[in-house]
Amino acid sequence: MTILGISAFYHDSAAAIIQDGEVLAAAQEERFTRIKHDASFPVNAIKFCLQYAGRSLNDLDAVVFYEKPFLKFERLLETYYAFAPKGLRSFLLSMPVWIKEKLFLKKIIRDELNTIEKTDKRKLKLLFPEHHLSHAASAFYVSPFEKAAILTIDGVGEWSTASICMGEGNKITVLKELNFPHSPGLLYSAFTYYCGFKVNSGEYKLMGLAPYGNPHDVQVKKFVELIKKHLVSLNEDGSIFLHQQYFNYATGSRMVDDAQWEKLFGIPKRKPESLPEQSYCNLALAVQQVTEEIVLNMAREAKKITGADYLCMAGGVALNSVANGKIHDAGLFKQLFIQPAAGDAGGALGAACAGYYIYFGRERKIDPAKMDALQGAYLGADYADQDVLMMSRKYNAPYKHFDDEDELLSKTARLIATGAVIGWHQGRMEFGPRALGARSILADARDGEMQKKVNEKIKFRESFRPFAPVVLMEDVSDYFEHDDVSPYMLLVKPVKKNRQIAFPDNFQSKGLLDKLYYQRSDIPAVTHVDYSARLQTVHKETNRRLWKLLQAFKRYTGYSVMINTSFNVRGEPIVNTPEDAYRCFMRTRMDYLVIGDFIFDKKDQPEWKEKEDWQKEFSLD
Template identity: 55%
Template structure:
């Protein structure tokens, strides 16, 4: 009998759906890519319809459904937390409880109602715990027969961090840290205090941290304050938060604002306001603390499991700087991280947990991971491209010979042009990996500023990632761990540095835009870069493009950033790609074999463009 399991994550943030058939991952996508609402939390009806369509089945063919957490356990945590902190949090309690009573406590009934709309009823429902879904998403697709499993995020039901051991089809929980003591929520609190949005701005804090000065008295003081007043870190990596300073357990915000402002001697930064050295040093301090916590957790995972292989998931697993410190520590010989490490990936983990644990199906391990490069989303045909050309009166050249196409685009890249690159299936997870990407020449010093301000419309301090040919990695970066999913950082080798000291700078942007290497567009202020390693087997078209660029220029890498503008999810359809191309400063758009030149396109009315919101 064919076993078809639908996995769902929803109702918190980053809703998604995933489909597996007899244990094979067929399709997965976030709901935001269809609704165009970033981090959409709604029931993922569009994502569900997509994964069914991709598999060529109807909803009635589904044999089981898995939801990524246990709502009743979450409700228990909510009630016990409010009781423990009473009378604090009455306002938050009165706001949250009606929603839970009306919807979330009856999640099983709500799911059945939504599934009925899709014409699938009376199917077995599985509710693995949140962190088990994360653990399953990390272990089962990995190429390891056995491994230590570390999951770290904000909070699931009760757990905020777990250490488990996976072997064949079984996952055994060994240790867990419970709410409210959460590494993820600690980092999120600093995200909020530094003026970024929780659950979406944490990577901005990570990108800001290298601007901080490690030996500066202020950085050292900030770290001392954090470790003295906010968090107690134990030898095994578990933590205790001083809840006198945090408001997330029962309040409407992350922190007790006036206490933080007094503690750090600075006001909370407001969104869009100036970023100064004090913010840079605070970002560095919390990044260092987070790295210390994760390093201890990894050491404990190695001790408890005895394994030399590690897999990771949960939102904190997207902190690629911490990941690289883990790899360098040497506790594990091999590390694999789920590319959709956040809650979206929980949909996939829930389906896999239902298959291997709920239904006790054996696991087949392969030499490579089972994520198919994370290319699990929709793809579109030339017919779809021709439809958008007709609708908007656009002009495009159809370059059917792919070698000619890569040569053409390599030439444009070498001339300093910005390319929108849209190919095949969309990526699952937060990273663009060469199918929904904006590309540029990393050798140009002006490119980072141009991409940030004219293309992405985002903060100018944020770095860009290089995508480099697999065979050239060791010649350019001191990174040895595989990084196909852009989840590790490496330092650019010193032979490519053009300066060892910085010129005096007044602002963060003046520091960033100093030329410090032969590849200034991808070199952060500390000479680091978030590297994607591109192989011919996993990324065939992207590989050929970079190979063509190398043949022309001698440079085996390109700048790769996600194909979206600020406030928008990564583009999904050809039409969305075209509108983002026309709204931004992208020079050429490639969709499949079709090449669009900005200078040849008609002027479009403002009414056709989505409204971009700040994020």
Template identity: 60%
Template sequence: MDNYILGISCFYHDSAAAILRNGEVVAAAQEERFTRIKHDAAFPQCAIGYCLEEAKVKLDELEAVVFYDKPLLKFERLLETYYAYAPLGLISFLKAMPVWMKEKIFLKREIKNGLQSVQQYDRKKLKLLFTEHHLSHGASSFFVSPYEEAAILTIDGVGEWATASIGWGKGNKIQILKELHFPNSLGLLYSAFTYYLGFRVNSGEYKLMGLAPYGNPKSSQTQQFVDLIKTELITIKNDGSISLNQKYFDYAIGLKMVKEKKWEQLFGISRKSPEEVFTSVHLNLAFAIQQVTEEVVMKMAEEAQRLTGQKNLCLSGGVALNCVANGKLATNGPFENIYIQPAAGDAGGALGAALAVEHIYFGRKRSFKANKKDAMKGTYLGPEADQAELDHLLQIHRAVCHEFESVDQLTQEVASLLDQGYVVGWCQGRMEFGPRALGNRSILGDPRNPDMQRKINQKIKYRESFRPFAPAVLEEDAWSYFEMSGDSPYMLQVQPVAKQLRQALPDDYHKLSMWDRLDVPRSELQSITHVDLSARVQTVSKETNPKFWQLIDSFKQLTGCSVVINTSFNVRGEPIVCTAEDAYRCFMRTEMDYLVINNCLFGKQAQPKWKKQDRWQEEFVLD
């Protein structure tokens, strides 16, 4: 008889659900993809419904339902923190208490009621379990990794008390060796700078990471900012543990991340508004906090290696989505191998909670296979864009498409469109779990085209022009385009573009404005080369995603280039598309040129030649 375990994360941000069958990851998805509310924190009713449907199981058949942290421990931290600072923080306390009393203290009731909204079940038979937050994160990485034994490093904002932890995984066991506790948090420090530089906390951190390379590493101001951060805001110890000077922060008991007047006195600039133009001061400050973050991550990793003696490292937690730090850790760190959970943030906690119960609570062994890829199935764990859904879309919208008889014909045609400078939406198979689009819900372009970065940012994504794009490269060719060894299947490492592809930069390069720097020729793959000559690489495996691999290979056969631009299929402020309907709607609302759903090509540029078909829909033929 099969065993099913459902994992849930919700009520903070990025709610999600995941389900295991006999320890195998069957399905996982974020709630935002269904509700279309970015970073949706609500109970993941839709995600749970999808997971049950994909696994073909009912709630009454589940062995256990697991929540990804322990709310009473969080409540303890809240009360102790307010007590320590009393009478300060009264306003924040009064605002927080009603929410905690309604949703958090009585979380068992909330979860059971939420499950009832998914489908009817016997509440008395339900086994409802809770794991600790950092154990969920660590389990989400280690138990799906290709390692029998590894060090585990989790870094985020805060769980119950822990803000960073070092663990040791072996077989089906995880031992937590060391923790850093609230209010000292590298994640919250980075979020504080995210806030101060005009981005939204819990969603703008990756924008700050993308902004940092525009800072001038040679500027005395940049070094001054680094020194101020390390002398006034943070104390960094040799083991990677940190202490934050709370006189500058307000997140513990206040309603903001920082005490703005003190930061203004410290750095000489006021908090940037979202509408304000970036100046060199903002850019240098972004560079400074990124550099400090990388230093702390490296020290924590070195401590993890010292404590465990392992050659393998598993990374998780929101800070593990800092691709720049990951790349430097992979290149210069103390570990031979690094595995990063693709849904490293809170969404991945749902999966980790289920895995922790499977292996630690029930004690079942991992189906481990040495030297194989991880157990995430490329993280293609979401709903599939199936033919029935596509047929419904065609009927409702009377959309015009050409359906190719073979994948070869399709990929050759799309490769030709990319070569001609067109932007193509690519919606295939099962949706990715985690924040990155990895070739199933992607927008694609030609990286050799120097105008492509601005075109996609401004006319399709409707987002900030400074934002870089990631390259998707054939796994076997990655070494010839980027200075890297090994693979990066989840777009979670930034690595330098190969020297032979770079172009010489002008002597005054770092003195140019950020917008002028964007126009400076940097490499033969201009539109995926960031201003610091790096790229956030995705290596594409023929085994994991054969159709996306074949498309890039078709582009290679046509152009000699094994790389395409790969960015998430969404516009600013919206989640990545989930359904064929979502993809078509996004396609029609933007200046995207073509859309591919399964083997069907939709177009705007070509003048259609109409002809009747046996099926009720009509098609166009490209000239």
């Protein structure tokens, strides 16, 4: 039985295909179209999934879309009705789009599929599970647990903004739901907006900004009090209530009422691209603390009503790795599984799983030898030597080919150890927003200057943003206060105490850049200003080549940890093909590009010329 899952038309469209319970392939459309967060129907991702599975559309048992359009329309109508006459303008703007297009989603999907291949309308089954059920399915069915609590938290699907479910065998039972407009995701997005970042893409920047806040500052405490008093009420059962007089998202196009927020917090909405002042760092810290409390309350409630030993998580808020770290620290569950494509892209995977296990009722088999059913999230496209050679001919790009893998990895490890920044393109592309060592930029974490160099000269992004470490699973407890797996870079933990370098007494009063360039540990480039790190453990079973590279690096330096950041520049989707990788490599100050068994040395490459300013190609995220 083969099932295709699709998510589309909001943000981060994607496709995933499962066959007889095995996840064969999954990919986001943005990686093919090169448009960040591309929401269009994922034609390219679907073609890739079908090709990988060796199936045509007419071979499929079902195509499953990740949410229910009628239910979403119902929420819109009821929301407009509840807030009327407020929201009339928004109502008049949105209704024509719904009446002309979105209500007829089934037809749109069929028409789009027909552009890929003529399908038989009577034979091809189209299914529509609920948004949060798709999220829950995306986490539970690929997890290693026979029985687990499931917590999904995001902005909003149809009505649900969060849910607690129980997964057992091939069944998922929804136990509790929190409904729109009360949403932890939208609360966080409101602050993302107010702190000058883009909603739906800048949330992780806000999370990265929070550690620059001063936890001892009375302003942070005051902000937390104001948030809890005026914006959100936290209830004992894990639910929340957002006081709508301060928000605008239910009926307008902005997240919040700017004037009311300025009056409340005493600071105006931050101008995008300016260096964040301390008060915005403090505000980011305050909302991060409140979000952690909300998420932790929900996890406690999930434990209370399910009594489960394990927890699975998905939904956009599950990408808040700091909050995830707090759940891990609380020790409520024996083990956590956080689905790496936790946002809406992962809805495609969940939709396919929901079709297979819930609609068709197929038996679920767990392979105890595997960490989970996601193969390390390496579910995207792979490229052969021939593709690399074609690319090198197109650009007259000289390279060195290595027949011996150990030699290739020794050379790469030596280059990183001597300060080179490496573009690393290996095997199948990752599914989800994080680069996990298949399409990554790698560099030496011991170098204090590396964070500045990679941020400003290679990624062209804000200097305050931290980098995440990759570390050998076997050595994780040598570097971090953590002794468990974290294969998807979704847990934030402190750097080991004995590696931390104490801050001077006046550290908290220093400016953002002074804090940033202070040597914080012996692996400063991956140690954030609060000593935390968003770590990824590397496993021999899922990424043997990166695991071996870290072993080689350890032989040269004594360290089995490196910087791992996504292989792209700001505003660009992570690279997919060897050509994407070479283009990105040549546009930036990366020193070497390693694709498969080939190494491209920047010094040997012909001069890179482009007709137009390539930086205009990508809008800032």
